[in-house]
Amino acid sequence: MLSTKQRILNASVKLFNEYGVDAVRLQQIAEEIGISVGNLAYHYKSKDAIIESVYEQVIDEFSHIFRQYLQSPDLADFDQQLSLYYQFFQANQFYLAEFFKASTTPGDHTVAWQQAVNKMLLQLRSWLLFHQQREVLKPEPAPGFYDQLAQSLWMSLVFSPIFSTMRGLPSTETSYKQAVWSHIRPYFTEQGLAEYQADVVPLLSY
Template sequence: MDSTKEKIFRCAIDLFNDKGVSHVTLRDIAEKVGISIGNLAYHFKNKDYIIAEAFGRMEEEKMNILSGVQQIPSFENINNQVEPLLNISKKYRFFFLDTVQILKSYPAIKHKHQAYVENSIRYVKAVLDYSVGSGNMSPEPEDDKGLYWRVATTAWMHLYFWPAEVAIRGKSDPDIGEVKKMMWGVIKPYLTEKGIHNFETIKKEMYASA
């Protein structure tokens, strides 16, 4: 059975996702849980603490996945981890829909979030570097240093911003197959013949599930 603190946390996340952080009060959360505001405040003094807890959990969950990809950076493993990453974003989608406002309102999270973003892109870049070393991607051109950092950033953006894209376009859920295709579309131009051959297996899987 969940503890009271965990119930508060889960109910708060549900409300944040449904209404947006700025439209949810401690009273709303307490009523949804079925406890007094005083009891809620015993576990979380205010919304700042709940949002900080949510960000910490989200960061840990995503970094665990990215670490696993970095340990086994095969194309198949990269492709298979897209859905778990998107599911985490969906779980905490309020954060991605209200990112700018949250970072303005909660400065303590802002610096942690910036570090999280940079670390995430570094993980993607490390996977690209491995792909170069394994012969699946061409070496970065001498006359275009920083190219693969930009490629890593663009691939990361497709994964990070899908909740906003879904909301803006009025979709109910993301088309995970399309997100994968967009991500690989950024990387594919730099694949070697070996890389293209290895990509064919996951390409068939992506289009078969479309």
């Protein structure tokens, strides 16, 4: 069973996603998990303390995704990482809004997120280089091209669900992953395309 502190954090994330961080009150969080405000205050003395713990949890979850990088060298491994990114951004939709709101006065969590974003970009660029060396991806058509592709992949990973919501379209894990792979497919070699068809396409058909 989850601890009361974890239940508080989970309820807070749910309510932050629904109403925004500023609109949620301690009473709502307590009611969400069926405890008194006094019991909640025993674990977290203020809403700011809850927010800080939620932010720490978000960064920890994001760091966990980084640790899945290249656990195996095939394309299916990256597809699994895409699933983790989808689940993360779906579960923490409020965080992007909070980041942009706080970007003018960055705090510790903002700096931590900026570091995570830069690490994500480096990891994507490293992934492209790795698969170019495997001859799964074609050589760069121009210097710095894969740096730009890494940025496009990052934009798709972070903002695809938001873009779908803005258009009134459903956002599913499959459509999310297809959007990311569509950036990569044109640069597969014949070997890479064969691996993609064999190992990734079946995972996109469920």
